[in-house]
Amino acid sequence: MRAVTIRDNTLVVEERPDPEPEGGELLVRVRAAGVNGADILQRRGGYPAPPGSPQDIPGLELAGEVAALGPGTRRFTAGDRVMAVVGGGGQAELALLHERAAMPVPEPLDWPQAGGLAEVFLTAHDAIFTQAGLRPGERLLVHGAAGGVGTAAVQLGRAAGARVTATVRRPELRPAVERLGAHVIPPEGFGEQGPYDVILELVGAGNLAENLRSLATGGRIAVIGVGGSGPASEINLLSLMQRRARIHGSTLRPRPLEEKALASRLVEREVLPLFETGAITVPVAATFPLDEAEAAYERFEAGGKLGKIVLLA
Amino acid sequence: MRAVTIRDNTLVVEERPDPEPEGGELLVRVRAAGVNGADILQRRGGYPAPPGSPQDIPGLELAGEVAALGPGTRRFTAGDRVMAVVGGGGQAELALLHERAAMPVPEPLDWPQAGGLAEVFLTAHDAIFTQAGLRPGERLLVHGAAGGVGTAAVQLGRAAGARVTATVRRPELRPAVERLGAHVIPPEGFGEQGPYDVILELVGAGNLAENLRSLATGGRIAVIGVGGSGPASEINLLSLMQRRARIHGSTLRPRPLEEKALASRLVEREVLPLFETGAITVPVAATFPLDEAEAAYERFEAGGKLGKIVLLA
Numbered sequence: 001m002r003a004v005t006i007r008d009n010t011l012v013v014e015e016r017p018d019p020e021p022e023g024g025e026l027l028v029r030v031r032a033a034g035v036n037g038a039d040i041l042q043r044r045g046g047y048p049a050p051p052g053s054p055q056d057i058p059g060l061e062l063a064g065e066v067a068a069l070g071p072g073t074r075r076f077t078a079g080d081r082v083m084a085v086v087g088g089g090g091q092a093e094l095a096l097l098h099e100r101a102a103m104p105v106p107e108p109l110d111w112p113q114a115g116g117l118a119e120v121f122l123t124a125h126d127a128i129f130t131q132a133g134l135r136p137g138e139r140l141l142v143h144g145a146a147g148g149v150g151t152a153a154v155q156l157g158r159a160a161g162a163r164v165t166a167t168v169r170r171p172e173l174r175p176a177v178e179r180l181g182a183h184v185i186p187p188e189g190f191g192e193q194g195p196y197d198v199i200l201e202l203v204g205a206g207n208l209a210e211n212l213r214s215l216a217t218g219g220r221i222a223v224i225g226v227g228g229s230g231p232a233s234e235i236n237l238l239s240l241m242q243r244r245a246r247i248h249g250s251t252l253r254p255r256p257l258e259e260k261a262l263a264s265r266l267v268e269r270e271v272l273p274l275f276e277t278g279a280i281t282v283p284v285a286a287t288f289p290l291d292e293a294e295a296a297y298e299r300f301e302a303g304g305k306l307g308k309i310v311l312l313a
Numbered sequence: 314m315r316a317v318t319i320r321d322n323t324l325v326v327e328e329r330p331d332p333e334p335e336g337g338e339l340l341v342r343v344r345a346a347g348v349n350g351a352d353i354l355q356r357r358g359g360y361p362a363p364p365g366s367p368q369d370i371p372g373l374e375l376a377g378e379v380a381a382l383g384p385g386t387r388r389f390t391a392g393d394r395v396m397a398v399v400g401g402g403g404q405a406e407l408a409l410l411h412e413r414a415a416m417p418v419p420e421p422l423d424w425p426q427a428g429g430l431a432e433v434f435l436t437a438h439d440a441i442f443t444q445a446g447l448r449p450g451e452r453l454l455v456h457g458a459a460g461g462v463g464t465a466a467v468q469l470g471r472a473a474g475a476r477v478t479a480t481v482r483r484p485e486l487r488p489a490v491e492r493l494g495a496h497v498i499p500p501e502g503f504g505e506q507g508p509y510d511v512i513l514e515l516v517g518a519g520n521l522a523e524n525l526r527s528l529a530t531g532g533r534i535a536v537i538g539v540g541g542s543g544p545a546s547e548i549n550l551l552s553l554m555q556r557r558a559r560i561h562g563s564t565l566r567p568r569p570l571e572e573k574a575l576a577s578r579l580v581e582r583e584v585l586p587l588f589e590t591g592a593i594t595v596p597v598a599a600t601f602p603l604d605e606a607e608a609a610y611e612r613f614e615a616g617g618k619l620g621k622i623v624l625l626a
Contacts, residue, residue, distance in 0.1 A: 201550075204550075205548070208548070208550070223553060226551055231549050231550045232550075233548055234548075235547075235548040236544050236545050237536050237544045237545075238544035238562075239544070240536060240560065241536060241537065241539070241562035242564065242567075244562065244563045245561075247559060247560045248558075248559040249551075249553025249559070250557045251555065
């Protein structure tokens with residue numbers, strides 16, 4: 001198979017041995033695989049794949065057809081369209097994944113949408129519902145809402161009956177995020193539009209003080225990205241106490257199979273039906289052939305996109 | 314009635330009009346009322362009582378006999394021994410409270426124990442179970458464990474099957490906290506004894522960085538006191554993300570009646586039976602007559618005590 005490979009902090013696309021499925025695993029003929037911030041970090045040498053995943057083939061999410069079944073599998077058959085979060089190895093023509101991490105692809109979705117869905121929708125759903133416990137009627141603020149996780153979170157919040165506010169730095173991207181169901185504002189002075197019950201932080205610690213000040217009593221902050229303004233900040237714990245608030249931090253990638261499988265079952269039950277009806281979608285900013293992975297990563301890093309960058313294998 | 318009264322940041326004990334119970338309220342002949350950190354702050358002018366509570370009579374917890382019933386009460390009858398968290402006004406011969414905030418006094422407890430129970434056991438129970446979700450077998454770290462909330466938390470964690478570690482600054486208090494069921498250590502280098510699943514922070518933000526470093530995957534920090542080292546700290550959100558951890562902040566006093574009533578029902582069901590059997594107790598460091606409230610507050614501020622300072626009315 002051909003696979004994107006990280007060598008000395010650069011990407012090459014080269015021939016690799018075909019993997020073979022073991023107990024409970026599916027071999028998937030990958031059709032599409034989204035690019036995520038973790039891939040960018042991993043290429044720089046900063047975010048190694050968890051044990052058991054390919055160490056030098058990036059790619060945290062994929063979609064494709066089941067090509068072969070390992071012993072003891074029972075959820076899918078050959079030819080089924082599946083998508084999943086994987087610990088790595090998604091950006092290749094073939095990938096292995098445990099069948100309990102796989103989800104069926106909703107019928108209305110094409111390959112680029114399916115290949116860019118799993119990581120961002122699992123991440124957003126886990127953060128705003130499983131962790132932060134967003135409830136109907138609550139006010140959700142999504143920071144950095146034009147990206148993959150941001151567009152997912154805006155749509156999920158809206159579909160759950162929350163009132164969604166979103167910060168988007170680039171003016172030209174704001175109308176599209178408005179159309180996804182958010183009241184869109186610039187990042188500067190976002191606290192004046194509060195208070196918020198749940199804040200999804202995708203940008204960094206630079207927002208933390210204003211996040212806390214604009215949080216309602218009983219509010220929750222879910223931090224799942226700090227690439228924009230970095231990880232370090234001052235915090236006033238009295239401010240947290242007075243609001244009876246909490247701050248969650250999370251990443252999806254290092255979780256064990258059982259936790260990823262649980263999160264996938266929740267997404268199957270609570271999110272995939274929304275794709276079937278067309279209530280939500282996966283915005284795809286651009287696609288690139290697997291051979292142009294380097295260009296795709298450059299496009300991802302350049303920012304200013306709405307939604308996902310997806311590789312087609 | 315006679316009541317402790319805050320006037321120009323000092324305490325006087327003076328005659329005040331007897332309060333009269335309204336719908337749903339109990340008039341309680343107070344026998345004992347614990348001193349808490351909030352009283353100290355309020356005397357300095359820094360922590361006003363919530364609306365609806367006496368503004369100048371301190372006291373967040375009390376125990377005594379029901380002296381009169383307001384219209385529509387049904388949970389207690391005259392003469393019943395009750396105890397409760399109140400928004401203020403506990404340090405007086407008579408106090409009003411809503412019957413849904415009141416709990417029956419377990420038979421083995423004397424007045425000083427009952428008067429020093431409600432605030433600290435509700436606070437500790439809410440923080441480590443309702444917020445932090447402590448589970449049997451988990452490792453609980455209690456900072457500042459010799460005080461009222463600390464001794465409550467150590468006992469509750471132990472009774473729930475957690476493995477409890479406690480920091481106690483003064484060496485002479487450590488054996489008594491050991492006897493309550495904790496592995497007791499000095500505050501310096503507490504992180505080396507981790508990792509911990511739940512950390513109860515009663516001291517301040519000075520511990521935050523080491524708390525985070527010593528937290529297990531999925532760990533929770535509950536911050537309910539910052540009087541020791543203050544509220545401000547640096548925080549590294551990447552550290553929170555990598556541990557998939559969360560930080561709760563909370564105070565009990567400003568909560569509305571319905572939340573305090575819910576917390577009281579949980580304590581009735583999950584904690585009071587432990588007093589009935591003698592599995593846990595309320596350590597009382599010293600009692601003072603109501604007229605010596607000033608001396609009681611000084612004793613509280615001096616520190617170096619095990620458990621509660623309680624006023625007897």
